[in-house]
Structure formats: C-alpha cells, structure tokens
Amino acid sequence: MPTGVAVILEFLQGLAFFVLGLFILLAAPRVGRVNIIRRLPLLALFAFGEAAAAWTPVLTAALSFSSDLTALPLWLRAGFLSLGGWGLLAWGLVAPLPAGRDRRLLAFLLLLLFFWLAVLFIAAVASPYDPAAHWARVAARGLLILPGGLMAARGLNQPSFPSDTPVLQAARHPLRRVGTVFAAFAILAGGIYPLFFFPGLTALSAPFLAVLSGLLTLCGVGMIYGLVRVLNIVQQEVEEWVENVRQSQALTADRERISRELHDGIIQSIYAAGLILEGARALIPEDPDAAQVQLTRAMQGLNQTIQDIRRYIFNLRGVAPEADLVTELEQLLRDFRINTLLETRLIVFGEARDTLTAERRQHILQIVREALANVARHAHARRVEVHLSYTPRALQLQIADDGVGLAMIPTTTGQGLRNIRERARLLEGTLDIDSAPGQGVTITLTVPYLRGEL
Numbered sequence: 001m002p003t004g005v006a007v008i009l010e011f012l013q014g015l016a017f018f019v020l021g022l023f024i025l026l027a028a029p030r031v032g033r034v035n036i037i038r039r040l041p042l043l044a045l046f047a048f049g050e051a052a053a054a055w056t057p058v059l060t061a062a063l064s065f066s067s068d069l070t071a072l073p074l075w076l077r078a079g080f081l082s083l084g085g086w087g088l089l090a091w092g093l094v095a096p097l098p099a100g101r102d103r104r105l106l107a108f109l110l111l112l113l114f115f116w117l118a119v120l121f122i123a124a125v126a127s128p129y130d131p132a133a134h135w136a137r138v139a140a141r142g143l144l145i146l147p148g149g150l151m152a153a154r155g156l157n158q159p160s161f162p163s164d165t166p167v168l169q170a171a172r173h174p175l176r177r178v179g180t181v182f183a184a185f186a187i188l189a190g191g192i193y194p195l196f197f198f199p200g201l202t203a204l205s206a207p208f209l210a211v212l213s214g215l216l217t218l219c220g221v222g223m224i225y226g227l228v229r230v231l232n233i234v235q236q237e238v239e240e241w242v243e244n245v246r247q248s249q250a251l252t253a254d255r256e257r258i259s260r261e262l263h264d265g266i267i268q269s270i271y272a273a274g275l276i277l278e279g280a281r282a283l284i285p286e287d288p289d290a291a292q293v294q295l296t297r298a299m300q301g302l303n304q305t306i307q308d309i310r311r312y313i314f315n316l317r318g319v320a321p322e323a324d325l326v327t328e329l330e331q332l333l334r335d336f337r338i339n340t341l342l343e344t345r346l347i348v349f350g351e352a353r354d355t356l357t358a359e360r361r362q363h364i365l366q367i368v369r370e371a372l373a374n375v376a377r378h379a380h381a382r383r384v385e386v387h388l389s390y391t392p393r394a395l396q397l398q399i400a401d402d403g404v405g406l407a408m409i410p411t412t413t414g415q416g417l418r419n420i421r422e423r424a425r426l427l428e429g430t431l432d433i434d435s436a437p438g439q440g441v442t443i444t445l446t447v448p449y450l451r452g453e454l
Contacts, residue, residue, distance in 0.1 A: 007057070009213040014054030016220030021047030023224060027231050039102075042091035046148070049084020050189075050220075053077045054213070074133035075124040078140055082120060085144025085190075086113045092151030116144075138194040149186020153179040171233040178226035185219040188212055256422070269305040271373060272339045273298045297338075325361050326352050329386060332368060336384070340376045343383040350390030355449075363423045364397060364447065370416050371399040371443050379403025381440060393448060394429075400442040406435035 024044040056077040090109045094102035120136055156179030193212055280294035326348055333344040356364075368386065375381050381403030389396040417433075420443070424431035429447040 006210040006213065009210050009217065010054045010057060013213045013217040013220065014051040016051075016217045016224070017047045017054065018051035020220055020224050020227070021045075021051065023227065027228075039091060039095050042087045042094070043152075045087030046084045046091065047087075047220075047223075049080045049082075049087060052080040053084065054216075056080065075120065075136065078133055078136035079117065079120055081137055081140035082113070082116055082144060085140050085148055086116070087148075088152060089144050089148030092148050092153075092155055095152070095155050141190045141194045144190075146186050146190025149182050149190055153183035153186065155179070156182060171230045171237070174226055174229040174233065178223060178230060181219055181222040181226060185216065185223070188215055188219065269301060271376075272335065273301040273305070275339045275376070276301065324352065325356060325364065326388065328361070328365055329368060329388065332365065332372070333384075333386060336372050336376070342375070342381060345383070345385045346388065347385065348388045348390075352390060356395070357450075360427055360447070360450075363427050364395075364445070367420050367423050367443075367445060368397070368399060370420055374416050375399075375401045375403060375441075379441065395447045395449070397445040397447070398442060401440045403440045405437045405439055406433065406441050 021044040024040045024047065028038070028040040028044075086109065090106060093109070094105055097105070123132055123136065156175045189212075193209070276294050276298040280291045280298065283291035283294060326346075329346055333346055336342070337344045372384065375384055379401050381401040384399065384401045387396075387398040387400070389398075421431055424445055424447075427445075427447045428450075429445055431446075432444040433441065434444070435441040
C-alpha cells in the first residue's frame with residue numbers, strides 16, 4: 001500500500017481519537033454526578049495518547065526530519081502509547097468501583113506509570129537510535145493497552161455498575177455496545193498490532209498496519225458514537241432525577257407551608273373560640289345573658305374560621321388581609337384583649353407604608369398572632385405591647401409581655417417558635433428573642449423593604 005495512503009489512515013486514526021478525548025472533556029462535566037462519568041478524564045488521557053501516537057509519524061513525514069533524528073519519534077510514540085495505555089488500564093480498573101475506594105489503586109497505577117516512563121526515558125537517552133524503541137511500543141500495547149481495553153470491556157459489559165446502578169440502568173445496552181468496541185480495539189491494537197514487529201512478519205507489516213489503522217479509526221468512531229449515546233441517556237436520567245428531587249422538595253415545602261398556615265391561623269382561631277366558650281361556661285350559673293353573648297361570639301368566630309378554611313382550600317394561600325397593616329394589628333389586638341382580658345396596646349412610630357405585598361403582610365400578622373397565642377397559653381402575663389416602627393429601609397415590629405419569661409415556658413412540644421422563625425426567613429428579615437426569668441419575652445422582627453416596596 002502506498003505510503004501516502006498509510007499516512008492518511010494514521011492521520012484519520014489520530015483524528016478520531018483526538019475527537020473522542022475532546023468530546024469526553026467537554027461533555028463529561030455536564031453529567032459529573034455519576035461516578036463512572038466523573039472518572040472519564042482517564043479515558044480522555046487514553047484517547048489523546050492514542051491520537052498523539054498515531055500522529056507522530058504523520059508529523060515526522062510532514063516536517064521531513066533528517067535521517068539522524070528519525071529514531072527519536074519512535075521513542076515519543078512509545079511514550080504517548082504508554083500514557084494512553086495507562087489511562088485505559090486505570091479507567092478499566094477504577095470505573096466500576098464505588099466512590100472513595102479507588103484512591104489506593106490510582107496511587108499504585110501512578111507509581112507504575114512513573115516507573116514505566118522512567119525506563120523509557122533511560123532507554124531513549126542510552127540508545128536513541130536503537131530498534132528497542134519498536135519493542136517499547138510493543139510492550140506498551142501488549143502490557144497496557146491490551147489488558148486495559150479488555151478490563152474496560154469487562155466493566156462496560158457488566159449488568160450494571162454497582163456505584164451508579166439507578167442512573168445507568170437505562171444506558172446498560174449502549175454501555176455493552178461500547179464495551180464490545182473496546183474489546184475489539186484491545187485485540188486489534190494490543191494483540192494483533194504488535195505481532196507485525198516480530199521477525200518474519202516485518203515484510204508484511206506495511207500493508208497490514210495500514211489496514212489496522214483503518215480498523216482502529218472505526219473503533220474510535222464507534223467509541224465516540226457509543227459514548228455520545230451513553231452520556232445523553234445518563235444526562236436525561238440525571239435531569240429526571242434532579243426534577244424529581246425538586247418536585248419532592250416543592251411538595252415538602254407546600255406541606256410545611258400548609259402546616260404553618262393551619263397552625264398560625266386556623267388553629268389559633270379555634271383556640272380563641274375555645275377560650276370564649278370556657279368563659280361562657282363559667283358565666284352560665286351567674287349571668288346567663290352574658291353567657292349567651294359569649295356563646296354568640298364563639299359561634300361567629302367558628303363560622304369565620306369555617307369560611308377561612310374554605311377560602312384556604314380553594315386558593316391554597318390562606319386569607320390575605322385586605323386592610324392596611326395597622327388596621328389589621330388593631331383588630332388582632334382587640335380580639336385578643338376580648339378573648340383573654342389582658343391589657344393590650346399598639347404603638348406606631350413613623351409614617352405607615354401600605355406598599356407591603358399581601359403575602360408579606362400575612363406573614364407579619366401570623367407572627368404577631370402566634371406570639372400572642374404563646375402569651376395567652378404560657379406567659380401568665382397581664383399586659384402585652386406591640387410596637388410598630390417604620391423606617392426608610394425597614395419595618396420593625398416588637399411584641400413584649402410582662403410574663404414569666406421564656407425560661408419558664410416548656411418548649412419541648414409545639415412548633416410556634418419554629419413557625420415564627422420560618423416566617424421571618426421568608427420575609428428575608430431578622431428575628432431577635434430577648435427574655436429573662438420573671439421579666440417576660442420581647443420578640444423583635446425587622447423586615448427590610450423589597451425593591452418594589454420602597
């Protein structure tokens with residue numbers, strides 16, 4: 001076969017493996033969550049080494065090296081083949097392993113590569129024109145590429161990789177096809193190719209090596225096609241898994257939001273109705289008319305709660321306040337004073353801003369409602385003050401009581417404080433709780449205005 005055709009075939013062989021390595025480096029990070037994909041840079045090293053080894057004689061012919069330098073590229077080719085063969089062997093050994101169990105093996109393989117390259121370097125320096133360079137190529141293909149390709153084929157033809165079973169199940173058939181291509185490459189490049197360097201076959205080597213270059217080019221193209229299929233499938237599986245996780249997180253967030261809304265709104269309203277009913281029961285023997293008024297108020301409160309539940313079921317947002325924040329706080333404190341007979345006071349500083357969104361006003365009101373409910377249940381207080389301060393950049397709300405203090409309140413059950421903190425986080429604000437035994441509790445909420453609220 002003419003030399004020009006052989007050079008072209010070797011150039012195409014190098015191009016196929018160079019494209020393979022480039023594709024791996026560009027595509028692998030997109031699906032890097034999978035262990036086998038995360039280790040693909042080892043396979044890229046193999047591809048680039050194979051490409052460099054194939055292009056070395058092509059570059060030698062193109063640059064027209066002088067006759068006294070023709071032996072040097074043989075050692076370079078052996079070095080490139082060694083790097084590529086080491087990458088293939090390393091990938092074939094560590095790809096099926098779970099994460100964290102490949103470090104010692106990789107360290108051992110690195111020592112092996114260092115020793116191998118050191119021997120090649122010493123041999124090249126000692127005898128740069130020696131035919132031993134040919135035998136170095138034979139050793140690289142027979143001792144690194146052949147077992148490396150077979151190990152890669154064995155791993156890819158497994159039913160599944162233990163470390164990545166859920167993700168790679170859909171890609172097991174393309175993986176097996178890629179494994180078959182690696183097995184063919186190992187036999188051609190590591191088993192058959194070195195045979196033509198033995199005495200008696202040298203005369204036949206030129207045409208057959210050119211044919212082998214064509215077959216190896218087809219192997220490179222098959223690896224590219226197979227890995228493209230595998231990476232596409234893996235990426236789809238990873239994206240589907242991520243989407244499922246997002247949906248699960250969204251469902252969890254919705255459950256927490258519904259639980260928070262029911263606890264801070266509906267349950268508190270029912271609790272207030274229960275307080276009114278307790279007061280009515282105490283008044284029945286002494287003042288039936290007053291008890292009748294209390295029962296009427298309790299029934300009205302329960303009817304309002306039923307309407308709130310219906311609205312919440314229909315829009316899944318709860319009842320958004322229609323009035324401004326100050327009016328809603330006044331109504332909330334008035335109902336609290338009637339239900340608990342505690343002294344309440346609302347103090348407003350600064351100019352009222354009604355530009356808060358309905359959702360943010362709802363969070364603020366629910367924080368106040370939950371704080372008042374905690375005062376009624378646990379604080380044994382006589383007075384509650386709410387301070388609302390408007391500043392140019394933020395809104396500050398302070399709820400203070402003169403009860404027993406947080407240290408005397410059991411906190412092993414319930415989720416009131418957790419809900420308050422969660423609502424403060426949703427408001428992108430800060431929450432401070434100051435308390436001392438016998439000096440009550442002061443809750444300070446600072447809510448910065450958003451861009452559209454300034």
